[in-house]
Amino acid sequence: MKDTLTTPDAIAADIVRVTNLTHAFSKDGGRSQPVLDNVCLSVADGEIVSLLGRSGSGKSTLLRIIAGLLKPTKGEVMLDGKPVTAPAAGVAMVFQTFALMPWLTVLENVEFGLEAQGVPRDERRKRALAAIDLIGLDGFESAYPKELSGGMRQRVGFARALVMHSKLLLMDEAFSALDVLTAETLRTDLIDLWSEGRLPIRSILMVTHNIEEAVLMSDRILLMSSAPGRITSEIKVDIPQPRRRQDTTFRALVDDIYARMTTHGAATIKPGVFPGTGIGMALPRVSSNALSGLMEALAGPPYDGQADLPLLADALHIPGEQLLRLSEVLQLLRFAELAEGDVKLTPAGRRFAALDVDERKALFRQHLLAHVPIAAHIRRVLDERPSHRAPMLRFKDELEDHMGETAADQTLRAVISLARYGEVFAYDEQSGAFNLDNPT
DSSP states (O other): OEEEOOOGGGOOSOSEEEEEEEEEEEOGGGOEEEEEEEEEEEEOTTOEEEEEEOTTSOHHHHHHHHTTSSOOSEEEEEETTEEOOSSOTTEEEEOSSOOOOTTSOHHHHHHHHHHHTTOOHHHHHHHHHHHHHHTTOTTOTTOOGGGSOHHHHHHHHHHHHHTTOOSEEEEESTTTTSOHHHHHHHHHHHHHHHHTTOSSOSEEEEEESOHHHHHHHOSEEEEEETTTBEEEEEEEOOOOSSOOTTSHHHHHHHHHHHHHHHHHHHHTOBTTBOSSSTTOOOOOOOOHHHHHHHHHHHHSTTTTTEEEHHHHHHHHTOOHHHHHHHHHHHHHTTSEEEETTEEEEOHHHHHHHHSOHHHHHHHHHHHHHHHOHHHHHHHHHHHHSTTOEEEHHHHHHHHTTTSOHHHHHHHHHHHHHHHHHHTSOEEETTTTEEEOSSOO
């Protein structure tokens, strides 16, 4: 396992070269929201590279810039030595959602991109049938998307990308919408085809939240920090294919990446503040039941308050990225601490696990108001208003000064879920307003 950090001088002639790339989204009033900061990376011929990071690190934005779908604020993207200034002909992309046209058959969906490029009918039919056969959908050429399972629809997405015979395949969370078994089957099939040299592409750059997926598939893994996104480290995966999840070397690398990601997260905490400042702190949406269950599990045997995250994910049958999100929220609420790949309950977390339902809610409410600035801000506004009501848009506009529209909406939905459990305030979906009708 080799750890380096890519710089422009270190990049050789590659399929893709990204140099000093910075991007910010424009907002009302001439303001801008930084998303990516001084990103440099390369993808070599015959290489699979993963971008691994938490939500808000700008991974998907970076992929769209490389594809030529988005113009960066600063910096340069080169594809085979030529600048990318528009949608690049040598790049194909597979998205998280299937994005198929429901009125077209499998064959017609796969042919669509070739038809748009003016490829003659006989040639595009030949290439489409070959791609369908390659990806394991032979016999389903005349089926419509509604007749297919989720895994089969995503296979159509892969066939549609592969039929273009592009130099670079971009994958944006391509397996995340699938159930665990379907995702594993498709992932394994793709690795086998790649290893056998049967895929008509030269390199793959993939975005993922899944640590094990990155280790399973990649030659190199680029770890990204958040707000704005930066590449913090580069890890070379020196494990021969086929890789086995239970092998000692595989587990050691997964543990190392967990440790890096949790250490980076812990390093950003200042007294009284979680990553971000004030209400400009993006929140992932997690289940309060899952938070409670995780604290109960950690407090009991065999963990006695502390556990290794990869081992805990296996024992609880929770995907690693989901467990990391839950642990980060517990850290935010000061119910747990994250460091070097371990999660450890604080005294407050241990106390929570020992309380009854009502006492848990009271302690949760106390920590939510003390450590989540947006929750305290909403409650304060509701307390000050005679009607004890305020529209969601009033707070969403404030959050959008600090983050994008999607992240602002996700953060408000996350705080609504947490506040309902702690009985801090209520939210009425029909009127789109917060209120104090139910909480004490």
